[in-house]
Amino acid sequence: MNAPLPKRIWQWFTRTRVGRSIFRIGLPESNLERSQVMVSSFLLHVQPAKVNRHSLRASYSLGLGLISLYLFLILIVTGVLLMFYYVPSTEKAYDIMKDLQYVVSAGLVIRNMHRWAAHLMVLFVLLHMCRVFYTGAYKRPREFNWVLGVGLFLLTLGLSFTGYLLPWDQLAFWAITVGTNIAGYAPIIGPKLKYLLLGGNVVGQEALTRFYALHVIVLPAVAFFMVAIHLWRVRKDGGLSRPDEPGDIVQQVELKQLPTNKTYGLMELARGTTPQVGKNPEDEVFSWPHLVFRELLLFLLVTAVVLFLAIFWNAPLEELANPIHPPNPAKAPWYFLGLQELVSYSAFWGGVVVPGLLVAALMLLPYLDRQRQGVGRWFARERVVANTIFTVCLVTAIVLTIIGTSFRGPNWGWVVPWEQPPAITEGH
């Protein structure tokens, strides 16, 4: 009985009648129990009982998908807390932001966490997409999960954009004015879409109400279910991609060739790759504790980083929204600044055509690139063409974003960030 006290209390509790009714398996002591604990728990059963060693390698996945998921969870918790104070009214919203900053206990930190987690989520979803691309992990049988992932990336941007309006400050008002006008350039449906989105012709109370509904229920609910399907498919497509994967070894059961006067067990009908198929047992370790422990550690790390950022840096809040005076320069959120830079050349080409084609290309990618080689390795030599094209697009987007962020000053004129910006001359 050298176990530490908390563990002894836990072991005692899970042996009681009540404890056993809740947890079924206590802390697993044997390999059998290590499998059972994964299968019998609702929260753990999404994951396999045993996991391939390659999937655990931090240098392969970098944990980017998990980090995105954790940020999403932090956003849900902090977002729900903020909802207890926030009112989507043009008259009250801004005052409530001030209250959250100066009056509500821990209000500042919770708003900061929400804001930084949102920025980080955009960043990490993008990084996750880059990881999946550079390791060729979108190839068969994972094509559709890549498409879902692109959808989740767009949802992340949509969530961030709708949340941007809610503080009802200058930043909010003008970012949404610019953003919805870009939507207005879409062919045929553009003006109607803008009217529908704003609930009128200008950014006002109706727009705030609509963005609020989208931000707190519509988009999070859609994102939640898509995340669930995304994770489910990771499991069903055989776990994370690996270099030595059996590939398409699926012996697809031809259902119609089976006699129909016989009863079948599920294992006879299931198809597709599972982590076990054609695998060496030596390549696999038990998810408990190897996977679960790492996931918990990563969760703590992500929460700690977000909390650290929230304590030391405040989320920006500009002056009250003023439809008369756009701030000069009026800038969208950083992840849209590449888009805004494009839009400054042409709203139609930069705001509609280029992003539209980019999204279409991303969605179709796994169906266009059918080469089977180079899966499960970073920067595989067989994929040099695909990787080059992707890198060029990525670098272009990063350069445009940096230009929009740092090299654009008053009147969207060119400025050099390390020099004093010219004084803003106001008209009227």
Add this chain to the structure above:
Amino acid sequence: MNHSPSNKDNQNVSRRSFFQLTLGWLASTFAVTAAAAGAVRFLVPNVLYEPSLRFKAGKPDDYPDGSVTFMEAERVFLVRQGNTFRCLSAICTHLGCTVNRADHGYHCPCHGSVFNDQGNVVSGPAPRGLEWFQVTLSKDDRLVVDKNQRVAADKYLVL
């Protein structure tokens, strides 16, 4: 040899099941379409609580000769030259920012479009010049601007 049950069904579809299927599909397609159309129509507002597009702009003598006056609530410029009055939209045709009056013309701070005194694009991404709105005189001698009525730049209200 194909023993799939679906194939067997196709070979002898009775008149009854043909009608049942057709009607069923038609009815469910109609129901889904109608529900979707109703939901979208629900989201299109029928009443707008926005400033009226037609408004009174005060007495002509409120505006000195040669002045360009910015009207905040309506986001327009009232331009007087001699006895002529015109009204210019202050909303950039590019992405809807409010333009600033500069020494010569108008500047949009968001993406750097520049317009001249006639509202025409000098430089920048704006696809069209700023809009001119109709100015009339009411019976009680007040200027009336109607933002529903777009006019050419050389249309003046002459008093």
